[in-house]
Amino acid sequence: MSMRWYVIHTLTGKEGKVADAISRQAEARNIGHLIRRVLIPTETEIRSSGGRRREVRRKLYPGYVFVEMDLTEEMRNLIQRVSGVTHFLGTGAQGAGPVPLRREEAERILRTIGEESAKPKAVWEPGQAVRISEGPFAEFSGKIVEVNPERETVKVQVALFGRETPVEVEFTQIERL
Numbered sequence: 507m508s509m510r511w512y513v514i515h516t517l518t519g520k521e522g523k524v525a526d527a528i529s530r531q532a533e534a535r536n537i538g539h540l541i542r543r544v545l546i547p548t549e550t551e552i553r554s555s556g557g558r559r560r561e562v563r564r565k566l567y568p569g570y571v572f573v574e575m576d577l578t579e580e581m582r583n584l585i586q587r588v589s590g591v592t593h594f595l596g597t598g599a600q601g602a603g604p605v606p607l608r609r610e611e612a613e614r615i616l617r618t619i620g621e622e623s624a625k626p627k628a629v630w631e632p633g634q635a636v637r638i639s640e641g642p643f644a645e646f647s648g649k650i651v652e653v654n655p656e657r658e659t660v661k662v663q664v665a666l667f668g669r670e671t672p673v674e675v676e677f678t679q680i681e682r683l
Contacts, residue, residue: 509542510606511574513595518569520590521546525571527588532581540581542574547619551629552658552677559658559678570595572615577604630660635683638662643673647683 516524525544532538547566552559575581582604585591596605607615630636630653637647648664651672660680661672 509574509576511612512604512606514571515592516569516571517590521571524588524590531584540576545572553629636680637683638675638679639681640679
């Protein structure tokens with residue numbers, strides 16, 4: 507029994523339903539032991555709207571589900587019949603079977619998932635044009651020059667008394683222009 511990682515292409519937005527259906531149907535057919543893990547890699551982003559901070563889960567690979575399994579003919583047929591599955595990644599050549607991820611690729615993806623889920627990622631980036639929506643600099647517009655995700659703050663370059671001045675504000679105090 508050799509467990510390998512395979513990538514399944516799905517209809518965008520159906521990743522969760524496909525992952526659940528694969529696990530559920532494998533258990534129903536008593537072949538659940540052939541699947542070790544079914545993953546939909548996501549990351550957490552910090553977003554702010556209306557002055558409120560929210561953390562949003564975003565898919566790293568929209569339209570793809572990663573499955574660590576022992577690929578038998580029965581398992582392959584089960585997955586290909588799941589509603590929302592289009593094909594296995596790597597089945598382009600006529601008659602070629604699904605191609606598993608190389609061990610290094612799988613480890614890199616798993617490492618990324620572990621690092622990303624540990625710390626939220628800010629949606630703000632240097633160079634973005636923003637408007638300060640609250641605080642002492644409300645209604646000023648400028649460009650982000652620095653992002654500090656740990657403190658959830660950004661430095662915005664604004665024109666103050668005719669000079670460009672960096673001002674530090676919280677994520678929840680700015681909005682995109």
